Amino acid sequence: MASIYKRGNTWTANIFVIKDGKRRRKTKSGFKTKAQAKGWANEMEVAKQNNTLTLRSDMLxxxxxxxxxxxxxxxxxxxxxxxxxxxxxxxxxxxxxxxxxxxxxxxxxxxxxxxxxxxxxxxxxxxxxxxxxxxxxxxxxDGYISKDFTYRTNITGQEPKSADLKFLEEDDMKALADYISSKPLTIRAVTDMMIITALQSGARYAEIAGLEWPDVNFEKGFIRIETTWDQFYKEFKPTKTKSSIRNIDMPSSYMDELYDWHQLHPDTTFVFQGKNDIPPTSNAANKQLRRDLDDIGAIKIITFHGLRHTHASWLLAHDVDLHYVSERLGHSNTTITLNTYSHLLKTRRNSEIDKSISLLSNL
Known part of the structure; x- marks a missing residue:
């Protein structure tokens, strides 16, 4: 039952409701007329019957x-x-x-x-x-509000960068690999080894950082991804998906170099171990990659994750089977691969244009 009364020159309305076993009151003041106060009270009574009545709270x-x-x-x-x-x-x-x-x-x-x-x-x-x-x-x-304040609100923000900016073209890809290979292993940075591994494997930063020596099979020429490294909590965690657990076949030249790297670092737990006996951070890897790309005069400056895009794009541009590329990347299915790498390298795009025009000209 509503209580309506005049206070000074305005009217006040009270609504009572049982909440959590207690009798609670919802009040609103400042109505210019009794009719307005009564109208509000009627609305609250309807809300109470529909279980949509909210009570005032100091909860931030x-x-x-x-x-x-x-x-x-x-x-x-x-x-x-x-x-x-x-x-x-x-x-x-x-x-x-x-x-x-x-x-x-x-x-x-x-x-x-x-x-x-x-x-x-x-x-x-x-x-x-x-x-x-x-x-x-x-x-x-929980009865704190009655309406969804996010309803039909609009998203604003900066559009993501073009897919073309996320990977290296073939010339810069090869130049980067050659530049890192020219650095003697005895003085090569750990982050450079991580960069060349990403370029050759397409693995994610966390997967590469989490590699331990038992994960490297020198005899059969592959690295095994079973866990990832959480750089924030400095601990191992599961892979992104079950499909991310995989063997990645690597070139013999890379495996030979990795073997020599092991001889230089025989007592490390991680394959790529930096200061404090843990892998370098992604920030450190990104800084080293930027320095390398600046040194070779690369057209694009990409992130460490862009090496994964470069690896996949390069394989697809050279007609490597989509299913194999998908498995190599650890994707759950080929749809993810197609959606992510719908673009192709510039040389492949030009080739496909020429091929299409040639075919259409012969109709």
Whole structure:
């Protein structure tokens, strides 16, 4: 039953509801007329009957998110995945430091997305909204809010770089391999060995960093990927997918060089062991790659992961079977390979153009 009364020059309405076994009150003041107060009270009564009535809370948006994460997500996800959730938590706390969960609206959440999109990629922004939407749904289920503030909000952000920028063309690929090979093993950087391994195998940074000497089969000429290295927590973890567990056949010239590398580092646990007896970080590998590419005057400056793209693109451009390339990369299926490497190297593209024109000319 609603309680409506006049306080000074305005009207106030109270709604009572049983919540968690206790009698709770929802109040709103400032109505200019009794009719307005009664109208609001009627709306709240309908919401109460539909179980959509929310009660005022002092819970901050950031605190609700953190509580939700600790209770529902942290026990079920990996440490690596949790870093993304913690990043979202920090973003929310920075933008909504004192905003209560019930005060988050579509307008101020859209403003948050707009601000985030100015300095981040559109894919990152999309992932951010998807995760926060889960929080909004949880807040509705727990009675903190009645509407989804992420509903029909728009993603903004910087578009991802062109696929052409993610891999080296054949000339630069060969120049990079030759340049690293010209450095004597006795003085060659560990990160250079990781770079040449990525170029020859197409393996990911974490897979290469996690290699131990028992994973190298010198007799049969392959490296075995069974685990990965988590550079943040400095521990081993499972591969990205079950399909990522694989043997990667390597050129004999590479295996011969790796054998000599082993002779120079017979007591290391990791194949590529840096300071503090652990593998170099991805940041260190990226810095070394940039130096190498600068030294050879490469047209493109790519990241360490771009070496994986270079490896796959080069094989596909030279008509290596798609299924084999997919298995070599550790993809779950060929669809992933096709979607990722739909582009081809420039020389292959020009060749396909000439071939197509020639065929069409003979119709």
């Amino acid at each position: 948006f950031a605190d609700f998110y953190d509580n939700w994460f600790v209770t529902f997500k942290a026990p079920t996800i990996t440490k690596a995945t949790s870093r993304w959730y913690l990043y979202v938590s920090k973003s929310i706390r920075n933008y909504f430091p004192k905003t209560k969960i019930e005060d988050v609206t579509r307008i101020n959440f859209q403003s948050f997305l707009n601000s985030f999109g100015k300095t981040h990629g559109v894919n990152t922004a999309r992932k951010m909204r998807t995760l926060i939407k889960q929080v909004a749904v949880a807040a509705i289920a």
